[in-house]
Amino acid sequence: MEFKSLKFPKEFIFGASTAAYQIEGGAYEDGKGLSIWDTFCKQPGRILNGDTGDEACDFYHRYKDDIKIMKEMGLDSFRFSISWPRVFPEGTGKVNQKGLDFYNSLVDELRAASIEPYLTLNHWDMPQSLQDQGGWLNKDTAKHFADYSRFMCENLSDRVKFWTTHNEPHCVASAGHVAGIFAPGHKDIKEGLQVTHNLNLAHGLAVQAMRQSGSAGNKYGIVLAVFPYYPATASIHDHRAAQRWDGYFSRCFLDPIFKGSYPEDMVEYFGDKFPEVTEQELSVISEPIDMLGINCYFRRIIENDPKNAFIGGREFKPRDAAYTQMDWPIYPECLFEVLSMLDKDYDIPELYIIENGAAFHDEVSPDGKVHDARRTRYLHAHIEQAKRAVEQGINLKGYFVWSFLDNFEWALGYSRRFGIVYVDYPTQKRIVKDSGKWYSELLRYNQSLR
Numbered sequence: 001m002e003f004k005s006l007k008f009p010k011e012f013i014f015g016a017s018t019a020a021y022q023i024e025g026g027a028y029e030d031g032k033g034l035s036i037w038d039t040f041c042k043q044p045g046r047i048l049n050g051d052t053g054d055e056a057c058d059f060y061h062r063y064k065d066d067i068k069i070m071k072e073m074g075l076d077s078f079r080f081s082i083s084w085p086r087v088f089p090e091g092t093g094k095v096n097q098k099g100l101d102f103y104n105s106l107v108d109e110l111r112a113a114s115i116e117p118y119l120t121l122n123h124w125d126m127p128q129s130l131q132d133q134g135g136w137l138n139k140d141t142a143k144h145f146a147d148y149s150r151f152m153c154e155n156l157s158d159r160v161k162f163w164t165t166h167n168e169p170h171c172v173a174s175a176g177h178v179a180g181i182f183a184p185g186h187k188d189i190k191e192g193l194q195v196t197h198n199l200n201l202a203h204g205l206a207v208q209a210m211r212q213s214g215s216a217g218n219k220y221g222i223v224l225a226v227f228p229y230y231p232a233t234a235s236i237h238d239h240r241a242a243q244r245w246d247g248y249f250s251r252c253f254l255d256p257i258f259k260g261s262y263p264e265d266m267v268e269y270f271g272d273k274f275p276e277v278t279e280q281e282l283s284v285i286s287e288p289i290d291m292l293g294i295n296c297y298f299r300r301i302i303e304n305d306p307k308n309a310f311i312g313g314r315e316f317k318p319r320d321a322a323y324t325q326m327d328w329p330i331y332p333e334c335l336f337e338v339l340s341m342l343d344k345d346y347d348i349p350e351l352y353i354i355e356n357g358a359a360f361h362d363e364v365s366p367d368g369k370v371h372d373a374r375r376t377r378y379l380h381a382h383i384e385q386a387k388r389a390v391e392q393g394i395n396l397k398g399y400f401v402w403s404f405l406d407n408f409e410w411a412l413g414y415s416r417r418f419g420i421v422y423v424d425y426p427t428q429k430r431i432v433k434d435s436g437k438w439y440s441e442l443l444r445y446n447q448s449l450r
């Protein structure tokens with residue numbers, strides 16, 4: 001059987017990941033407040049084809065049927081995020097009971113299907129009312145995030161054991177505040193660096209708040225995008241550029257969280273643009289966590305580029321590589337290399353791959369099926385690398401595919417399909433793709449060995 005090389009330890013979990021704004025829809029329903037992505041999508045030119053998350057996959061109404069698909073697939077776990085403004089329309093203060101009711105029902109349905117909920121509190125859809133007060137640039141938002149996290153933990157932690165604070169905070173800081181391609185669409189390097197620090201602070205405050213209020217046995221962590229970085233050539237300039245990218249996008253989160261300090265080379269490189277940081281804040285940020293979630297899709301090859309005023313480099317795209325529809329080079333070893341680096345350089349109790357997957361152009365064939373062989377090959381090759389890490393003794397405890405459903409791909413709208421389940425958006429019909437059927441067989445094989 002093809003799965004013999006993909007036999008994992010009995011306690012290893014397989015899941016699928018999503019995010020609130022990308023799948024829920026119901027953007028203006030039942031008392032939900034505006035998020036910065038609701039606002040951003042309405043700004044002309046921001047999103048390809050003028051797409052929005054107004055309806056998305058209509059998961060807000062269809063979650064019970066989707067959980068039936070998850071159960072039929074055999075998912076051990078489902079990773080989702082909470083829409084902060086659905087529960088706190090203004091970000092703080094009055095609770096929207098219907099919003100809380102939705103997440104209570106979602107968790108109950110998952111548990112009834114024997115699917116472990118794996119929760120993320122901030123997957124980018126910040127309440128607009130807090131953005132109007134400065135958003136992540138305002139340190140008060142860190143305190144509001146901790147209060148929101150505590151509240152969610154008080155209400156769900158009897159049934160939810162896995163809690164992660166942010167998803168890919170580097171995206172919020174760089175894409176949202178330096179490049180300006182994500183909400184809130186700002187373009188200011190110094191602001192982006194301050195947001196990096198404030199997100200780290202919010203993470204630490206939230207972990208402390210949840211630990212005070214959550215149930216015993218909860219596991220708290222964060223989800224970071226971590227890539228292997230390679231210089232495009234042997235030149236010292238490319239080596240330094242690759243080191244800067246690794247420093248900003250990975251180590252400016254990993255180091256304060258796990259080592260209690262920012263990387264010195266980054267503090268030096270950014271100079272007076274780097275934020276003021278206190279020892280007390282670093283102590284909060286480095287509040288011990290129980291697990292680290294990793295999003296890793298590919299490796300990044302960097303060449304020096306002085307014209308890049310932010311970080312002095314650009315991505316190099318080798319011609320001999322195969323690419324996904326995101327123009328990401330396919331390099332399955334990225335998972336093993338990232339996990340090996342983390343295992344060597346940091347003291348991390350548990351590791352989970354929370355996002356790994358691929359966008360390819362998918363079509364429904366005349367037989368009514370979606371024959372996405374490239375995605376199946378991508379998943380097989382990357383899961384083999386996860387297995388390789390486990391065999392090397394790395395404490396990898398789970399793998400989650402991105403994504404359960406085709407969904408709203410941020411600035412690219414619905415033009416990219418990552419799902420193992422196809423979504424026909426006009427009808428909201430779901431079709432389990434061939435990759436989803438393969439993933440289900442893999443899960444069933446491993447479950448049969450437990």
Ligand SMILES: N#[N+]C[C@@H]1[C@@H](O)[C@H](O)[C@@H](O)[C@@H]2O[C@H]12
Nearest residue numbers: 019167168295355402409418
């Ligand atoms: N792009 N892309 C796919 C995927 C995105 O859809 C997720 O929301 C992010 O957490 C992460 O960037 C990865």
